[in-house]
Amino acid sequence: MFLETRQLTKQFGGLVAVDHVNFSVEKGKINAIIGPNGAGKSTFFNLISGFYPPSSGQVMFKGQDITRLPPNKIAKLGIARTFQTTHLFEQANVLDNVLIGFRLRTKSNLIDALFLTKRLKREEEQSKEKAFEVLKFVGLTNMENKIVANISQEEKKRVAIALALATEPEIIFLDEPAAGINPEETEGLANLIEKIVQHNITVCLIEHKMKMVMNLAHKIMVLNHGKKIAEGTPEEIQNNETVIKAYLGGSAIA
């Protein structure tokens, strides 16, 4: 198994946000998690990336139990994520924002900084190369000197993805990557997601734009009230009675 959750549960007070969810991510594919608002999708992401400790259950990554590791250790293992809101440093330029993404693969510390060691110089060079590489990958060549505050919403999303990719992940979790951008841009972003998978990085995404999910995903899990109510290919999900009932109040998935 590549990445899987076993009976993963999270309670906030009396509220069960994620309820005994078993889910396995298919390696090298685009996995999607859908569900109505408040279904526990973001909480599910936060559990996997180590932001909340689960109430019970496990998260396994390549055979290793990562359930209670802190987020930074999880990132080091090769699990990256983006946020709904990009959290970028708006006053800095694109390059500076992305450069730090490679930090977890570098070793320079304070001593290196004070004495400007060869190691620091080499690692700074590597970070820069990595940043240019991922910016090129996400289609933001020649944007590196732009201040983030002055670029478009879609470009910010791409910068956030570039930053996640700079950590050299094996799997990337995208939290509503297409939220707040227009249909044409959504298509561009879908292409980028496909490109990521082609480069052997597994994708798992939360998305509200149903059309995008159905076209893109190889495998979909549906959450409702914290419970997994269905799992399968887009066709299976589209024809699943429970899903149609719970998710769309009866009408077919467009």
Add this chain to the structure above:
Amino acid sequence: MEIFAQQIFNGLTVGSVYSLVALGLTLVYGILHIPNFAHGALYMMGGYITLTMMTKFGLYYWIAIMISMVIVGLMGVLMERLIFYPLRDAPPIQDKIAAIGILLFLEAFAQFVWGADYQTMPTPYGQVVSVMGLTFTMQRLLIIISTVVVMILLFLFLKKTFIGSAIIAMSQNREGAHLVGINTNKMAMLTFMISGALAAIAASLSSPINLVFPGMGHLVILKAFVIIIIGGMGSIPGAIIGGYILGFAESLGATYISNDYKDIFAFILLVLILTFKPTGLFAKGGHS
């Protein structure tokens, strides 16, 4: 035993003052999620204004307090409008620093107008009473009773009036309150008004047994922060209970442990609490 009872009584007096100050602080925190570092300066201004009203204008104690409450309350409103409102979307470090600027200004202002000397506030309640072996001044009794009255009035206002419940609603969910048509701006101003008035009455009540001087707000505000962290930032009952707990802890600690270090208890308590619960006791989930 008598010493103990006396200290409990003292703790009640001190705790009353702390509770009033902490209440103002917690109300503002509940609504705007800012720790008002300038609250201690409002407390200090309250003391001076009451004193001036009494000595310069010869007003009666209670009238002087009323005027002081109104003036300090308006100062609170002014602070909200001029500083916290423009900074509402700024990084959190900024409103703290802005408040510190106001604090520095008000202290220098007080020193400029009233001088750096320690001044005593006269009180019509100076007589010493003796009940069941306890001796105390009327002023101390007055502090305890007035505080309870103020708290009851505040409680009635918050629970029984429309505006009061709007404030409560807003402290629970600002966006929600805005959506149901509560004028959040007005509420913020009103909260600052109440907060300032509470600081003013606390200072006016305690000044006759303490002293009035430009730095009189320092320790009080620090302790009020300790209290609202103990009681939960934004929690009203927490501020009241926390205030009394701290009052008792201090007066008992001063007697039985060390009078020199009595001011340190609060801070050690806070350091201990935050050491084990970095988000404070009774932290509300979701908000930092």
Add this chain to the structure above:
Amino acid sequence: MTARFKHKAVVLSIVLLALLLPFIIQNDYFFHIMTLSFIWMIGVYGLNLIAGYTGYLSLAHAGFFAIGAYSLGILTVKFEIHYWLAFFLACAITCIIGLVIGLVALQTKEHFFAIYTLCVGYIIYLVIDKWESLTGGVRGLIGIPVPPDLGPISFRSPVSQYYFNLFFLLAAIFMMYRIVHSLTGRTLIAIRNSEELAQTIGISTMKNKLVSFVLSTFFAALSGILYASFIRFIGPDISYITMTFDFLIFLLVGGIGTLSGPIVGTLLIVWISQQLQFLQDYRMLIFGPLLTLLIIFYPKGIVGGIFSWKMKMQEKKKRLSMSAKSATQRAEEG
């Protein structure tokens, strides 16, 4: 490249000016004020590192300044330890205390951190004020030695003190420059920007915050040590919260989170304070509102204000040249 060269030239000429100043102006009082400013600046850099670059407003800064100063004072006056050994120990003591406090304090965030450190600062003040047998209480410590002669160089004259403290200031600035422009500095800025995001890209935020905090206490200690052996008398008031506020004003006026901010802010405020001597205790009548207005309108201080003004001008220039270009293009086409 040319911009970088220009930048270097400016920095070099300022350093040169600072070095040559004693040959231009010969006024002991002036050197006293300048030396004191240098000492403050080192402390301000410490606050800048934790508050400006890492985003954690530490209100215990004066406390660490005082721990450094008192450690040196007590070690040299009471225990008669050699000056340089005491110097080193005072730094070490402060950093160890900083490490312990940082380990706990940095678990808290934002308001809680500010309040926590405010209380820690007050505890430090109370301990210094009340522990008379060690610190001398309100009477303070008198007779702290100046640095011993280094061969033919004595540190007794105002000019030699000036150079002595300038040396440490330059060292502090050099350290700050190296840190800020390294991966470590970038890491701290990433934490300031968003701790959540920093964690998801694999940064151990606690470790980095701790490095920043301890380093900030180191700068505070260095500043305190130099202060103690310059003024040669210390009292509990140097650990009081108003001292932290002074540091904060220097930093904010100059520009929080900028490298030259501490220099600009400290020089300016110290100089203005000298001009406003008649105001004495009332100087906060001006600096208090100044602090508030600055944070509302110029949150990055004078240096930050100049930067953003420059950037605006560049943007304007770019747009102008672009529209000029398109105008000529159109002219050519037409």
